[in-house]
Amino acid sequence: MSGQSGKISIRNACKVYDPEGVNVCAVDDCSLEIAAGEFCMVVGPSGCGKTTLLNAIAGFHGITSGEIYLDNELLCSSDYTAPPGADRIVVFQNGALFPWYTVLQNVTFGPMVQGVMSEGQAKKAALDLLGELGLRDIADSYPGELSSGMKRRVEIARALVNDPKVLLLDEPFRAMDALTKGVVHEFLLRVYDRMKKTIFFITHDLEEAIFLGSRVVIMTTRPCKVKRVIEVDIPRPRDFHARASERYRQLSSQVVNVVHEEARKAFEAGERELA
Amino acid sequence: MATITPPPNTPLTQPLPGDVGLWARLWFRLRYNFTNPESVKNLLLGTAGIVLFVLAWYATTELFKLPRFEKLPGPLAVWQEFTSTDPDFGTSLFTPQYYMHIWWSILRILAAFGLATALGVPLGLFMGWSKAFKDYTFPILELLRPIPVLAWVPLAILMWSGREAPIIFLAFLASFFATVLNTLLGVESIDESFFRAARCLGAKPHHIFFKVVIPGALPFIFTGLQIGMGVAWFSLVAAEMLSGEYGLGYLIWDSYVLSQYSVIVIAMGTLGLVGYLCSAAIRLVGRQLMRGTTRGTV
Amino acid sequence: MPEQGNLRWSKVRRKLFNRSVWRGALAITLGLALWELGRAVKLPLLAAMPAPTEIFGVMLKLVGQASFWGNWVASYQRVLVGFLAAQIVGIPLGLAMAVSRSFYGLTFSTFEIVRPIPPLAWVPLSIIFWPTTESSIAFVIFLGAFFTVVINVLGGARNIDVRYVRSAISLGSRPRDLFFKIVLPATLPSIFTGMAVGMGITWEVVVAAEMIAGKSGLGYLTWSSYVGGNYPQIVVGMMSIGIAGYLSSWAIRLLGKLTMPWLRIF
Numbered sequence: 001m002s003g004q005s006g007k008i009s010i011r012n013a014c015k016v017y018d019p020e021g022v023n024v025c026a027v028d029d030c031s032l033e034i035a036a037g038e039f040c041m042v043v044g045p046s047g048c049g050k051t052t053l054l055n056a057i058a059g060f061h062g063i064t065s066g067e068i069y070l071d072n073e074l075l076c077s078s079d080y081t082a083p084p085g086a087d088r089i090v091v092f093q094n095g096a097l098f099p100w101y102t103v104l105q106n107v108t109f110g111p112m113v114q115g116v117m118s119e120g121q122a123k124k125a126a127l128d129l130l131g132e133l134g135l136r137d138i139a140d141s142y143p144g145e146l147s148s149g150m151k152r153r154v155e156i157a158r159a160l161v162n163d164p165k166v167l168l169l170d171e172p173f174r175a176m177d178a179l180t181k182g183v184v185h186e187f188l189l190r191v192y193d194r195m196k197k198t199i200f201f202i203t204h205d206l207e208e209a210i211f212l213g214s215r216v217v218i219m220t221t222r223p224c225k226v227k228r229v230i231e232v233d234i235p236r237p238r239d240f241h242a243r244a245s246e247r248y249r250q251l252s253s254q255v256v257n258v259v260h261e262e263a264r265k266a267f268e269a270g271e272r273e274l275a
Numbered sequence: 276m277a278t279i280t281p282p283p284n285t286p287l288t289q290p291l292p293g294d295v296g297l298w299a300r301l302w303f304r305l306r307y308n309f310t311n312p313e314s315v316k317n318l319l320l321g322t323a324g325i326v327l328f329v330l331a332w333y334a335t336t337e338l339f340k341l342p343r344f345e346k347l348p349g350p351l352a353v354w355q356e357f358t359s360t361d362p363d364f365g366t367s368l369f370t371p372q373y374y375m376h377i378w379w380s381i382l383r384i385l386a387a388f389g390l391a392t393a394l395g396v397p398l399g400l401f402m403g404w405s406k407a408f409k410d411y412t413f414p415i416l417e418l419l420r421p422i423p424v425l426a427w428v429p430l431a432i433l434m435w436s437g438r439e440a441p442i443i444f445l446a447f448l449a450s451f452f453a454t455v456l457n458t459l460l461g462v463e464s465i466d467e468s469f470f471r472a473a474r475c476l477g478a479k480p481h482h483i484f485f486k487v488v489i490p491g492a493l494p495f496i497f498t499g500l501q502i503g504m505g506v507a508w509f510s511l512v513a514a515e516m517l518s519g520e521y522g523l524g525y526l527i528w529d530s531y532v533l534s535q536y537s538v539i540v541i542a543m544g545t546l547g548l549v550g551y552l553c554s555a556a557i558r559l560v561g562r563q564l565m566r567g568t569t570r571g572t573v
Numbered sequence: 574m575p576e577q578g579n580l581r582w583s584k585v586r587r588k589l590f591n592r593s594v595w596r597g598a599l600a601i602t603l604g605l606a607l608w609e610l611g612r613a614v615k616l617p618l619l620a621a622m623p624a625p626t627e628i629f630g631v632m633l634k635l636v637g638q639a640s641f642w643g644n645w646v647a648s649y650q651r652v653l654v655g656f657l658a659a660q661i662v663g664i665p666l667g668l669a670m671a672v673s674r675s676f677y678g679l680t681f682s683t684f685e686i687v688r689p690i691p692p693l694a695w696v697p698l699s700i701i702f703w704p705t706t707e708s709s710i711a712f713v714i715f716l717g718a719f720f721t722v723v724i725n726v727l728g729g730a731r732n733i734d735v736r737y738v739r740s741a742i743s744l745g746s747r748p749r750d751l752f753f754k755i756v757l758p759a760t761l762p763s764i765f766t767g768m769a770v771g772m773g774i775t776w777e778v779v780v781a782a783e784m785i786a787g788k789s790g791l792g793y794l795t796w797s798s799y800v801g802g803n804y805p806q807i808v809v810g811m812m813s814i815g816i817a818g819y820l821s822s823w824a825i826r827l828l829g830k831l832t833m834p835w836l837r838i839f
């Protein structure tokens with residue numbers, strides 16, 4: 001059962017880049033424990049190093065010191081980086097649906113290249129999942145014909161069909177307008193309610209963080225460290241009415257106060273906005 | 276008031292109902308072109324422009340016989356020669372020699388272009404795939420590329436024996452460089468996220484090569500192929516003029532030497548048409564292969 | 574400032590110890606060595622070609638002769654004349670076609686019909702028409718670069734983001750301002766791309782023309798070396814043409830950098 005696995009432990013992780021002979025410390029002594037099946041939101045000013053952390057968990061690059069564990073298996077340390085795999089799948093900011101494959105071909109991509117299912121099995125699993133998620137009708141469309149909201153949902157489906165332990169989301173809804181975002185939020189909440197996967201979600205949208213997450217982890221500006229962790233105890237299942245509740249407003253003002261200080265520091269330090 | 280014209284919004288770039296076939300698409304486009312007032316006006320202007328051009332050509336060469344223009348062949352002479360069943364200079368629509376020259380040129384182009392694509396695309400793909408391989412091969416390529424293809428003529432004649440091989444080699448060279456470069460550019464233009472997403476989903480290197488690199492680079496590859504086709508023709512004509520014995524380039528030069536001026540224009544026109552058709556064929560194949568990515572807006 | 578100096582030195586050091594650079598140098602050295610050996614062992618293709626050492630020797634000899642550099646000057650002269658003519662006629666024409674819908678409609682169809690004809694196919698007609706050899710060569714060069722320039726300028730001007738035009742109009746621009754302050758600068762990158770590609774075509778045509786009908790220039794040098802049996806000189810000729818062409822492209826890139834300080838590609 002997916003609730004039992006997917007525990008992430010980040011212990012004293014540090015990451016130092018060396019772009020042009022100038023040392024840049026992106027992550028400095030960051031420690032964080034994420035329980036199995038938890039919906040963890042990571043919030044912080046742009047450029048503070050959150051994506052670096054996500055990339056390390058995903059296996060795209062390593063860390064200079066410290067350790068990262070997934071279910072007590074070593075993911076990342078100063079001399080070892082587990083290669084990217086289907087146990088922790090990333091959904092990217094600008095979307096990475098393959099434009100040359102249809103929706104169905106995209107979703108069956110994972111199981112088929114891993115060799116865990118035959119083509120027939122993969123197609124069936126994909127169509128079933130798409131049906132559950134309300135995306136059955138677009139199975140034969142190409143991503144170029146879809147709206148951004150649909151594309152992101154398909155990308156989440158593509159990840160889910162592989163039954164990953166962890167879902168890593170790097171500001172996936174950043175480029176969407178608020179109305180579309182609202183719809184996709186509800187979609188993600190429904191998915192979480194059904195499948196209870198561990199979710200590591202990076203965002204700079206505070207409303208989104210409180211609405212979606214069970215915990216909000218607030219990071220400092222670069223180098224990134226955990227500043228505060230705020231538990232979001234709004235009961236599940238949530239819908240858009242939760243945004244009007246008293247508890248939501250209280251949490252909102254709590255988070256804003258903490259983040260604003262960091263945001264000001266980042267602004268004054270002249271962090272370039274991520275494009 | 277100056278207006279900047281936005282790119283024409285042809286129906287081929289708009290999503291069509293379902294998976295409409297090629298002929299249906301052509302029909303939609305034709306119908307659009309003839310019923311839409313804007314494009315009808317363009318069509319009329321275009322025809323008017325061509326008519327004006329031909330009139331000017333006629334006026335300067337045959338009507339008013341202007342000083343230097345009078346030596347050039349005029350449209351009437353060319354048309355007469357082209358359409359007569361018993362032409363003065365032996366080359367018209369109805370003579371087998373005409374088609375033989377076209378055939379020779381096309382054969383050579385196919386050989387050169389085919390070879391260049393067969394060698395160039397894999398090379399470019401591999402250079403984009405492996406940095407080490409690119410490090411070893413790219414400098415050599417960049418050293419050879421600035422040398423104009425036609426500067427190779429003497430060396431080509433030395434290297435290859437026979438008459439055909441040097442000609443095909445020259446056309447091959449031109450096409451090869453364009454193909455390799457564009458393929459390489461295509462691979463390098465693929466967004467990093469696609470590679471990462473594939474790795475997350477469990478793809479092994481050979482999966483990534485065939486399912487991400489090749490489809491992702493396809494648009495650039497086809498641009499490169501069109502360019503390659505164009506430069507292949509360019510080099511072929513020059514090579515044929517210098518040392519051929521059949522072919523359209525040879526026909527041009529030979530007609531000049533024999534003072535059969537109207538045939539020059541016939542050959543030039545044929546060259547233009549055949550070259551255009553070749554590029555159009557590549558565009559068509561490309562569009563079919565990349566139906567997914569070109570449908571709808573990016 | 575010592576800080577600046579350190580940074581620059583570390584950049585240079587990075588370049589020197591860069592693995593890619595060493596690999597490239599190794600590949601070229603290996604290639605030359607194989608070429609030299611291939612000749613000695615009489616491999617099929619390589620046997621007919623002159624050896625690198627011979628070529629180097631001839632090159633050293635030629636570099637001291639004035640006539641060699643005279644060929645450079647002759648080629649550059651032809652390139653400049655034809656290329657500049659193509660820019661002077663082509664750039665305004667391309668801009669006019671982009672700006673005026675009716676002008677575009679009238680001219681584009683003829684343009685597109687004539688464009689696929691390879692420039693060298695025009696050589697005979699050019700010789701018939703123009704009085705001197707030089708002018709006929711210049712005309713063919715002009716044609717080669719002309720079509721490229723117009724196509725690139727057209728593409729660039731027509732693809733200017735309509736929002737730039739609209740902001741300018743709402744800020745009170747007149748048509749004249751619009752053209753000189755928006756359209757022209759926005760089209761400059763395409764103009765320079767057209768120039769870069771056009772320069773390549775120009776050199777191709779110059780070399781061909783010099784081989785067919787010239788009496789001076791680097792193309793003529795290459796061809797006459799072949800005819801005269803001086804095979805190493807052929808390669809020296811080829812190398813010179815390559816270097817000459819590269820220098821012209823570099824000059825264009827430099828010009829681009831100077832006129833377009835806001836871009837970072839050039």
